[in-house]
Amino acid sequence: MEMKGFTIWFTGLSGSGKTTLARVVEEILRERGMQVEVLDGDVVRTNLSKGLGFSKEDRDTNIKRIGFVCHLLSRNGVVAIASAISPYRDVRDSNRRMIGRFVEVYVKCPLDVLVKRDVKGMYAKALAGEIKGFTGVDDPYEEPLNPEVLVETDKESEEACVQKIIRTLELMGYIPGADASGETSEEEEEKIRQRLRDLGYI
Amino acid sequence: MAAFWKRRSSDPKVCVFGVDGMPHALLRRLMDQGVMPRARAIFGGGLRRMRVTLPEVSSVSWSSFMTGSNPGTHGIYGFTDFDKGSYRIRFPSFASLRAPTIWDRLGRRGKRSIVLNQPSTYPAREIPGTLVSGFVAVDLKKAVWPPDLARKLEEMNYQIDLDTQKAGKHSDYLFRELQSTLRGREKVLGYLWEREKWDLFEIVVTGTDRLQHFQFDAIEDPSHPNHVHCLDYYEKVDALLGRVFDRFAAETGDDSGSGFFALSDHGFTRIRQEFYVNAWLVEEGLLSFRTGEPKSFEDAEPSSKAFGLDPTRIYLHRKDRFPNGCVEMNEVPELCARIAEKILLLRFTGEPVFRGAFRAEEIYSGPETVSAPDLVLLANDGFDVKGWMRTGPVFGRSHFTGMHNWDDAFFWNGGPMPENFDITAIASAIESRLAGKEE
Numbered sequence A: 001m002e003m004k005g006f007t008i009w010f011t012g013l014s015g016s017g018k019t020t021l022a023r024v025v026e027e028i029l030r031e032r033g034m035q036v037e038v039l040d041g042d043v044v045r046t047n048l049s050k051g052l053g054f055s056k057e058d059r060d061t062n063i064k065r066i067g068f069v070c071h072l073l074s075r076n077g078v079v080a081i082a083s084a085i086s087p088y089r090d091v092r093d094s095n096r097r098m099i100g101r102f103v104e105v106y107v108k109c110p111l112d113v114l115v116k117r118d119v120k121g122m123y124a125k126a127l128a129g130e131i132k133g134f135t136g137v138d139d140p141y142e143e144p145l146n147p148e149v150l151v152e153t154d155k156e157s158e159e160a161c162v163q164k165i166i167r168t169l170e171l172m173g174y175i176p177g178a179d180a181s182g183e184t185s186e187e188e189e190e191k192i193r194q195r196l197r198d199l200g201y202i
Numbered sequence B: 001m002a003a004f005w006k007r008r009s010s011d012p013k014v015c016v017f018g019v020d021g022m023p024h025a026l027l028r029r030l031m032d033q034g035v036m037p038r039a040r041a042i043f044g045g046g047l048r049r050m051r052v053t054l055p056e057v058s059s060v061s062w063s064s065f066m067t068g069s070n071p072g073t074h075g076i077y078g079f080t081d082f083d084k085g086s087y088r089i090r091f092p093s094f095a096s097l098r099a100p101t102i103w104d105r106l107g108r109r110g111k112r113s114i115v116l117n118q119p120s121t122y123p124a125r126e127i128p129g130t131l132v133s134g135f136v137a138v139d140l141k142k143a144v145w146p147p148d149l150a151r152k153l154e155e156m157n158y159q160i161d162l163d164t165q166k167a168g169k170h171s172d173y174l175f176r177e178l179q180s181t182l183r184g185r186e187k188v189l190g191y192l193w194e195r196e197k198w199d200l201f202e203i204v205v206t207g208t209d210r211l212q213h214f215q216f217d218a219i220e221d222p223s224h225p226n227h228v229h230c231l232d233y234y235e236k237v238d239a240l241l242g243r244v245f246d247r248f249a250a251e252t253g254d255d256s257g258s259g260f261f262a263l264s265d266h267g268f269t270r271i272r273q274e275f276y277v278n279a280w281l282v283e284e285g286l287l288s289f290r291t292g293e294p295k296s297f298e299d300a301e302p303s304s305k306a307f308g309l310d311p312t313r314i315y316l317h318r319k320d321r322f323p324n325g326c327v328e329m330n331e332v333p334e335l336c337a338r339i340a341e342k343i344l345l346l347r348f349t350g351e352p353v354f355r356g357a358f359r360a361e362e363i364y365s366g367p368e369t370v371s372a373p374d375l376v377l378l379a380n381d382g383f384d385v386k387g388w389m390r391t392g393p394v395f396g397r398s399h400f401t402g403m404h405n406w407d408d409a410f411f412w413n414g415g416p417m418p419e420n421f422d423i424t425a426i427a428s429a430i431e432s433r434l435a436g437k438e439e
């Protein structure tokens, strides 16, 4: 199977599991022989988007930059994995249009679970009013309307989420299956050739 | 009051009845002649003529139907394709499909599909529901999802297809097998209908296509000795359509048919002449072979400019596509224009053979357009374009009597559909019916 680049875009609230899932997916795709590059929102803000803040305008600029890099990578045969809150639908959709081969993964988790998790201690601060404009607390998050994959990390295990993502990529033909199924043997090809001849196609 | 009781009790359901290669014109005629009375009663005046995608062959058309997209998006351009970067011919399989199917998309919304005898889904893979692959399925064990269904189908003596080789040679075998495969499908339909809860049920009858390839003359000519056998088969298909429609209506209370979709994947018409596109390319000096009896394009001279693949695809011998390619990207527009101009002027006993020659960008859109043929031809009815590997005469006849056409597929649904649509629009219409939305 011929391999082409594409983009996996993880979106969801902070702490929902984007980075965690992206890392595992990255590993599996590498094992299957693909070239993979991860663009994590938190990391990008220290280089590509250094100096940008959290206003709507700055957030949009950040997401557009990540999208543009994904676009460059994808069209050169690389699997680009972006994980960023990316709260605004229209910017995600414009990235989708630019990139074309685009798989949106909505990593969903309710706020009360996130507050309990509070991996980075941010929710406590946001709720105490120490951080302003925190997505999900006092800044909007627009859910994807029709994502290719929806994972609910409060209900599904990490493994199940990964499985769902990988399976979707296989089903959509972006990556080859783990087993070689989906292929036809030479003997079968000969039979197919004969039938196509019988019906006058070849 | 009656309407109250007929109100839908639960979520909407959809049933799809596919009839491979059934032309709108022939269906109309058989309905009017009383050969297909159930079709006449159900479709009535609402029967529509439908365009499909190019090239007008089943593998492409059904892929367009099941993904709701054009070949530039789903990536299937024919029964054959070039292996990337080589002259070797491969046979695209279900795994080559580059877009999600309607069943996958419905699955994401928790909806389940049962799909019986769907062409171009071999080898079968997981769908949210049940799948029995149709043409070109070879091995029943690899033609079903879930895999344990194979045993059950074997027990029921389910036959995926008839023997196409015998069917072309012996018409008595063809008629007998057409009947028995159709009965077999109905038996399995009954079993799958009850086996699990579903939202979408789909069955495709493929015998029509086989019959029409070999017996189109008999279908059209009442004095032909096989004519009655042909009508007999259409009567059986009609009766099956009626039973499926009734069953669906009885279970859903939907007797307007707003959830019932019937379609074919291309039309059919009688062959006047076969046109051998590779022989024509040879004659035009655009293709030459190193041997008198070429087996594949590996036998082509490196200086060749173009190759024809089934049925109407022309691939330029591009440097970026083939190991010995000689056509530069910047020569492509000029060369395509030259071929198009010549072929559109071509006449057979005074009649134009082709009515169109399209660049990929004109008819396809999406990320797979890059692997599209450079030029796709559209012939006039009666001229059957064959991508056979051959030189010599450009026109000829063989034992085939029927050919596909592009703009005479049929479509029927009891609900609203857009004024102007083609086969790629059906998937979204089905999805919106299942979402309970009007268009």
Ligand SMILES: Nc1ncnc2c1ncn2[C@@H]1O[C@H](COP(=O)(O)OP(=O)(O)O)[C@@H](O)[C@H]1O
Binding pocket: A012, A013, A014, A015, A016, A017, A018, A019, A020, A021, A083, A107, A117, A119, A152, A153, A154, A156, A157, A158, A159, A161
């Ligand atoms: N099903 C799950 N998928 C991913 N992460 C999960 C899941 N369940 C719990 N977690 C935990 O949630 C946290 C998610 O953190 P992280 O991946 O950094 O989130 P994000 O990148 O979205 O801000 C991790 O501590 C992870 O172990």
Ligand SMILES: [Mg+2]
Binding pocket: A015, A018, A019, A020, A040, A041, A042, A083
């Ligand atoms: Mg993160």
